[in-house]
Amino acid sequence: MSFKITIIKDKLLSENWFVLRNYTYEITDRRGEPIRHKREVYDRGNGATILLYNREKNSVVLTRQFRIATYVNGNEGGMLIEACAGLLDDDSPEDCIRKEAIEETGYAVGEVEKLYACYMSPGGVTELIHFFAAEYHESLRKNAGGGVDDEAIEVLELRFPDALAMVADGRICDGKTVMLLQHALIAGWLTP
Ligand SMILES: Nc1nc2c(ncn2[C@@H]2O[C@H](COP(=O)(O)OP(=O)(O)O[C@H]3O[C@H](CO)[C@@H](O)[C@H](O)[C@@H]3O)[C@@H](O)[C@H]2O)c(=O)[nH]1
Ligand SMILES: [Mg+2]
Numbered sequence: 257m258s259f260k261i262t263i264i265k266d267k268l269l270s271e272n273w274f275v276l277r278n279y280t281y282e283i284t285d286r287r288g289e290p291i292r293h294k295r296e297v298y299d300r301g302n303g304a305t306i307l308l309y310n311r312e313k314n315s316v317v318l319t320r321q322f323r324i325a326t327y328v329n330g331n332e333g334g335m336l337i338e339a340c341a342g343l344l345d346d347d348s349p350e351d352c353i354r355k356e357a358i359e360e361t362g363y364a365v366g367e368v369e370k371l372y373a374c375y376m377s378p379g380g381v382t383e384l385i386h387f388f389a390a391e392y393h394e395s396l397r398k399n400a401g402g403g404v405d406d407e408a409i410e411v412l413e414l415r416f417p418d419a420l421a422m423v424a425d426g427r428i429c430d431g432k433t434v435m436l437l438q439h440a441l442i443a444g445w446l447t448p
Pocket of ligand 2: 340341342343356360
Protein backbone atom coordinates (compact mmCIF):
# COMPACT_ATOMS: atom_id res chain seq x y z
CA MET A 257 0.00 0.00 0.00
CA SER A 258 1.43 3.41 -0.87
CA PHE A 259 0.22 6.75 0.37
CA LYS A 260 0.06 10.00 -1.56
CA ILE A 261 2.76 12.39 -0.32
CA THR A 262 2.78 16.11 -1.02
CA ILE A 263 5.74 18.21 0.11
CA ILE A 264 4.32 21.54 1.23
CA LYS A 265 7.49 23.25 2.47
CA ASP A 266 11.23 22.46 2.51
CA LYS A 267 12.97 24.77 4.98
CA LEU A 268 16.77 24.77 5.17
CA LEU A 269 17.84 24.89 8.85
CA SER A 270 21.60 24.39 8.51
CA GLU A 271 24.13 23.65 5.80
CA ASN A 272 27.36 24.10 7.67
CA TRP A 273 28.92 20.71 6.81
CA PHE A 274 25.98 18.41 6.16
CA VAL A 275 22.41 19.57 5.56
CA LEU A 276 19.54 19.78 8.03
CA ARG A 277 16.06 20.57 6.66
CA ASN A 278 12.57 20.77 8.05
CA TYR A 279 9.95 19.27 5.74
CA THR A 280 6.28 20.05 5.98
CA TYR A 281 4.27 17.46 4.07
CA GLU A 282 0.89 15.92 3.73
CA ILE A 283 0.40 12.19 3.66
CA THR A 284 -2.90 10.44 3.17
CA ASP A 285 -3.88 8.21 6.08
CA ARG A 286 -5.51 4.78 5.80
CA ARG A 287 -8.93 6.37 5.31
CA GLY A 288 -7.60 8.58 2.51
CA GLU A 289 -7.60 11.73 4.65
CA PRO A 290 -4.58 14.03 4.32
CA ILE A 291 -2.60 14.61 7.55
CA ARG A 292 0.08 17.27 7.84
CA HIS A 293 3.48 16.49 9.45
CA LYS A 294 6.56 18.61 10.12
CA ARG A 295 9.79 16.59 10.37
CA GLU A 296 13.48 17.45 10.60
CA VAL A 297 15.70 15.49 8.22
CA TYR A 298 19.50 15.36 8.39
CA ASP A 299 21.25 14.66 5.08
CA ARG A 300 24.84 13.44 5.58
CA GLY A 301 25.02 11.72 2.19
CA ASN A 302 25.18 7.96 1.79
CA GLY A 303 27.93 5.66 2.98
CA ALA A 304 29.57 2.27 2.58
CA THR A 305 31.08 -0.18 5.04
CA ILE A 306 33.06 -3.39 4.73
CA LEU A 307 33.94 -6.39 6.88
CA LEU A 308 37.48 -7.56 6.23
CA TYR A 309 37.84 -11.18 7.29
CA ASN A 310 40.38 -13.97 7.07
CA ARG A 311 39.17 -17.58 7.12
CA GLU A 312 42.54 -19.18 7.93
CA LYS A 313 43.21 -16.89 10.88
CA ASN A 314 39.49 -16.78 11.84
CA SER A 315 39.90 -13.05 12.29
CA VAL A 316 38.51 -9.67 11.28
CA VAL A 317 40.03 -6.24 10.78
CA LEU A 318 38.16 -3.39 12.45
CA THR A 319 39.00 0.22 13.28
CA ARG A 320 38.89 2.32 16.44
CA GLN A 321 38.37 6.07 16.33
CA PHE A 322 36.94 8.95 18.31
CA ARG A 323 33.27 9.67 17.54
CA ILE A 324 32.02 12.90 19.09
CA ALA A 325 28.34 11.96 18.58
CA THR A 326 28.82 8.93 20.83
CA TYR A 327 30.88 10.90 23.36
CA VAL A 328 28.08 13.39 23.92
CA ASN A 329 25.62 10.50 24.27
CA GLY A 330 27.22 8.47 27.03
CA ASN A 331 30.18 6.71 25.40
CA GLU A 332 32.90 7.45 27.93
CA GLY A 333 36.10 8.46 26.16
CA GLY A 334 34.25 8.57 22.82
CA MET A 335 36.26 5.79 21.16
CA LEU A 336 34.23 3.46 18.94
CA ILE A 337 35.19 0.14 17.36
CA GLU A 338 33.78 -0.04 13.85
CA ALA A 339 34.05 -1.83 10.56
CA CYS A 340 35.89 0.29 8.00
CA ALA A 341 33.43 2.82 6.53
CA GLY A 342 33.22 6.06 4.64
CA LEU A 343 30.94 8.51 2.94
CA LEU A 344 30.38 7.95 -0.79
CA ASP A 345 31.06 11.52 -1.87
CA ASP A 346 30.94 11.17 -5.69
CA ASP A 347 32.07 7.53 -5.85
CA SER A 348 30.03 4.39 -6.45
CA PRO A 349 29.63 2.31 -3.27
CA GLU A 350 32.19 -0.26 -4.54
CA ASP A 351 34.79 2.39 -5.47
CA CYS A 352 34.22 4.20 -2.19
CA ILE A 353 34.72 1.13 -0.04
CA ARG A 354 37.90 0.03 -1.85
CA LYS A 355 39.38 3.51 -1.27
CA GLU A 356 38.27 3.56 2.36
CA ALA A 357 39.72 0.11 2.99
CA ILE A 358 43.17 1.26 1.83
CA GLU A 359 42.99 4.61 3.63
CA GLU A 360 41.65 3.32 6.94
CA THR A 361 43.07 -0.21 7.22
CA GLY A 362 45.91 -0.33 4.67
CA TYR A 363 44.45 -3.36 2.84
CA ALA A 364 43.95 -3.15 -0.94
CA VAL A 365 41.01 -5.50 -1.27
CA GLY A 366 40.25 -6.79 -4.75
CA GLU A 367 36.76 -8.17 -5.35
CA VAL A 368 34.27 -7.08 -2.73
CA GLU A 369 31.05 -8.96 -2.02
CA LYS A 370 27.96 -6.77 -1.93
CA LEU A 371 25.62 -7.79 0.91
CA TYR A 372 22.77 -5.29 1.24
CA ALA A 373 22.00 -1.59 1.72
CA CYS A 374 20.22 -0.33 4.84
CA TYR A 375 18.83 2.90 6.23
CA MET A 376 20.53 3.12 9.61
CA SER A 377 18.46 5.81 11.33
CA PRO A 378 15.30 6.29 9.26
CA GLY A 379 13.47 8.43 11.81
CA GLY A 380 15.45 11.48 10.75
CA VAL A 381 18.64 10.70 8.84
CA THR A 382 18.57 10.12 5.07
CA GLU A 383 21.72 7.99 5.03
CA LEU A 384 21.68 4.65 3.19
CA ILE A 385 24.71 2.49 3.98
CA HIS A 386 25.94 -0.08 1.46
CA PHE A 387 27.38 -3.19 3.13
CA PHE A 388 30.28 -5.21 1.74
CA ALA A 389 32.66 -7.97 2.79
CA ALA A 390 36.03 -9.11 1.48
CA GLU A 391 38.80 -11.44 2.53
CA TYR A 392 42.05 -9.82 3.60
CA HIS A 393 45.52 -11.34 3.52
CA GLU A 394 48.93 -9.98 4.46
CA SER A 395 49.80 -9.88 0.74
CA LEU A 396 47.10 -7.21 0.23
CA ARG A 397 48.57 -4.90 2.84
CA LYS A 398 49.80 -1.65 1.20
CA ASN A 399 50.33 0.64 4.19
CA ALA A 400 49.61 0.90 7.91
CA GLY A 401 46.15 2.47 7.42
CA GLY A 402 45.07 5.16 9.86
CA GLY A 403 42.94 7.37 7.63
CA VAL A 404 43.59 10.68 5.90
CA ASP A 405 43.97 14.29 7.11
CA ASP A 406 43.23 14.52 10.84
CA GLU A 407 41.58 11.09 11.10
CA ALA A 408 43.45 9.15 13.79
CA ILE A 409 42.20 5.65 13.06
CA GLU A 410 43.65 2.68 14.87
CA VAL A 411 43.58 -0.63 12.99
CA LEU A 412 42.53 -3.67 15.05
CA GLU A 413 42.90 -7.27 14.03
CA LEU A 414 40.68 -9.39 16.26
CA ARG A 415 40.05 -13.09 16.55
CA PHE A 416 36.42 -13.67 15.56
CA PRO A 417 35.40 -15.23 18.93
CA ASP A 418 36.89 -12.19 20.68
CA ALA A 419 34.96 -9.83 18.39
CA LEU A 420 31.72 -11.70 19.15
CA ALA A 421 32.46 -11.53 22.87
CA MET A 422 32.93 -7.76 22.49
CA VAL A 423 29.50 -7.49 20.87
CA ALA A 424 28.00 -9.49 23.73
CA ASP A 425 29.54 -7.34 26.45
CA GLY A 426 29.01 -4.00 24.69
CA ARG A 427 32.61 -3.12 23.82
CA ILE A 428 31.47 -3.26 20.18
CA CYS A 429 28.30 -1.20 20.00
CA ASP A 430 28.17 0.18 16.47
CA GLY A 431 25.18 -0.99 14.44
CA LYS A 432 26.83 -1.63 11.09
CA THR A 433 29.69 -3.49 12.79
CA VAL A 434 27.37 -5.78 14.77
CA MET A 435 25.40 -6.50 11.58
CA LEU A 436 28.55 -7.43 9.66
CA LEU A 437 29.96 -9.66 12.41
CA GLN A 438 26.62 -11.45 12.70
CA HIS A 439 26.53 -11.82 8.92
CA ALA A 440 29.95 -13.52 8.99
CA LEU A 441 28.60 -15.90 11.63
CA ILE A 442 25.38 -16.69 9.74
CA ALA A 443 27.21 -17.12 6.43
CA GLY A 444 29.67 -19.51 8.08
CA TRP A 445 32.73 -17.57 6.90
CA LEU A 446 34.24 -17.65 10.40
CA THR A 447 33.97 -19.86 13.49
CA PRO A 448 32.54 -18.52 16.78
N1 LIG B 1 35.46 19.73 9.46
C1 LIG B 1 34.53 18.78 9.54
N2 LIG B 1 34.83 17.56 9.12
C2 LIG B 1 33.87 16.62 9.19
C3 LIG B 1 32.59 16.91 9.70
N3 LIG B 1 31.86 15.75 9.65
C4 LIG B 1 32.67 14.81 9.13
N4 LIG B 1 33.88 15.34 8.85
C5 LIG B 1 35.04 14.65 8.30
O1 LIG B 1 34.66 13.96 7.13
C6 LIG B 1 35.42 12.75 7.03
C7 LIG B 1 34.46 11.59 6.85
O2 LIG B 1 35.21 10.39 6.86
P1 LIG B 1 34.63 9.06 6.16
O3 LIG B 1 35.56 7.94 6.54
O4 LIG B 1 34.32 9.32 4.73
O5 LIG B 1 33.23 8.86 6.86
P2 LIG B 1 32.95 8.36 8.31
O6 LIG B 1 32.87 9.51 9.24
O7 LIG B 1 33.84 7.21 8.69
O8 LIG B 1 31.48 7.80 8.16
C8 LIG B 1 31.21 6.43 7.90
O9 LIG B 1 30.78 5.84 9.06
C9 LIG B 1 29.67 6.51 9.61
C10 LIG B 1 29.35 5.93 10.95
O10 LIG B 1 28.87 4.62 10.84
C11 LIG B 1 28.51 6.44 8.66
O11 LIG B 1 27.45 7.20 9.18
C12 LIG B 1 28.91 6.97 7.30
O12 LIG B 1 27.94 6.68 6.33
C13 LIG B 1 30.17 6.34 6.83
O13 LIG B 1 29.92 5.00 6.48
C14 LIG B 1 36.24 12.62 8.29
O14 LIG B 1 37.56 13.04 8.04
C15 LIG B 1 35.53 13.56 9.25
O15 LIG B 1 36.41 14.08 10.21
C16 LIG B 1 32.29 18.21 10.15
O16 LIG B 1 31.20 18.53 10.62
N5 LIG B 1 33.31 19.13 10.05
MG1 LIG C 1 35.53 6.38 7.97
